Amino acid sequence: MKIVYFAWLKEKAGRGEVQVSPPADVSDVAALIAWLKLQDAGHASAFADMSAVRVAVNQEYVKLDHPVAAGDEIAFFPPVTGGRC
Amino acid sequence: MIRVQSEDFDPGVELARFGADNHAIGGICLFVGLVRDGAAEAGSDERIGAMTLEHYPGMTERELERIEAEARRRWPLEATLIVHRHGRLLPGDRIVLVATASPHRKAAFEACEFLIDWLKTKAPFWKKEETTAGARWVEARQSDEAAAERWRKGQAAE
Numbered sequence: 001m002k003i004v005y006f007a008w009l010k011e012k013a014g015r016g017e018v019q020v021s022p023p024a025d026v027s028d029v030a031a032l033i034a035w036l037k038l039q040d041a042g043h044a045s046a047f048a049d050m051s052a053v054r055v056a057v058n059q060e061y062v063k064l065d066h067p068v069a070a071g072d073e074i075a076f077f078p079p080v081t082g083g084r085c
Numbered sequence: 086m087i088r089v090q091s092e093d094f095d096p097g098v099e100l101a102r103f104g105a106d107n108h109a110i111g112g113i114c115l116f117v118g119l120v121r122d123g124a125a126e127a128g129s130d131e132r133i134g135a136m137t138l139e140h141y142p143g144m145t146e147r148e149l150e151r152i153e154a155e156a157r158r159r160w161p162l163e164a165t166l167i168v169h170r171h172g173r174l175l176p177g178d179r180i181v182l183v184a185t186a187s188p189h190r191k192a193a194f195e196a197c198e199f200l201i202d203w204l205k206t207k208a209p210f211w212k213k214e215e216t217t218a219g220a221r222w223v224e225a226r227q228s229d230e231a232a233a234e235r236w237r238k239g240q241a242a243e
Contacts (some may be wrong), residue, residue, distance in 0.1 A: 004138055004139055004141075005210070006211055007139055007211035007213070007222050008222045053186075056141075056209075058142060059141070059143055059144035059147055074097055075141060076227070077141070077146070077209060077211065078211060078222065078224075079224070079225035080206065080207065080208060080209050080210055080211065080225065081204075081205070081210065081212045081222075081223045081224070081225055081226075081229075
């Protein structure tokens with residue numbers, strides 16, 4: 001599956017995009033985050049405060065219990081701040 | 086119509102061709118958002134030298150189309166346009182344009198305000214400010230959430 005990061009999550013994760021192949025028991029977003037946190041310090045830091053993280057699977061906003069599977073595009077990013085005015 | 090682009094837009098040109106030849110239109114409301122030089126943080130006297138807008142290509146367009154469809158569901162609109170820029174912008178630069186056209190002004194005004202309120206909390210854009218105190222990502226504001234929340238009533242079932 002493909003993981004993409006935006007804004008400060010990209011800086012903490014140390015990359016904008018990465019292909020991963022987690023074990024089969026990683027079946028939802030929460031499990032994927034727990035697995036990513038074990039991979040390196042950057043990920044542990046990026047996901048330290050989940051209240052500041054939003055998730056999209058295949059470009060749709062989802063919650064942490066949403067399933068993930070091989071071939072999915074999973075995005076992690078902070079709450080959005082478009083517009084300006 | 087939705088456009089996400091790095092280049093500037095000309096509000097006069099957009100207005101001239103917006104809803105042209107549609108004589109059911111009785112009023113157009115056009116909003117342009119600019120980059121302010123004051124920092125987003127309340128009470129701060131820091132100045133902004135520049136800001137960079139990052140977005141999620143693909144999802145951004147999809148979310149904007151969804152917001153536009155919701156406006157058209159709620160109000161009798163003859164035309165809608167959202168143009169949002171990304172990349173590095175300077176104070177005074179245009180950042181977003183929202184235009185709505187309707188037979189009567191009330192729907193045009195309301196739908197225009199709805200579109201800018203909703204896009205600020207739903208469309209995947211993130212701003213990084215370069216201020217006199219350094220660079221930092223702008224945090225989502227409670228006032229923006231509140232502005233979007235008052236439109237929640239009447240939201241389409243999802």
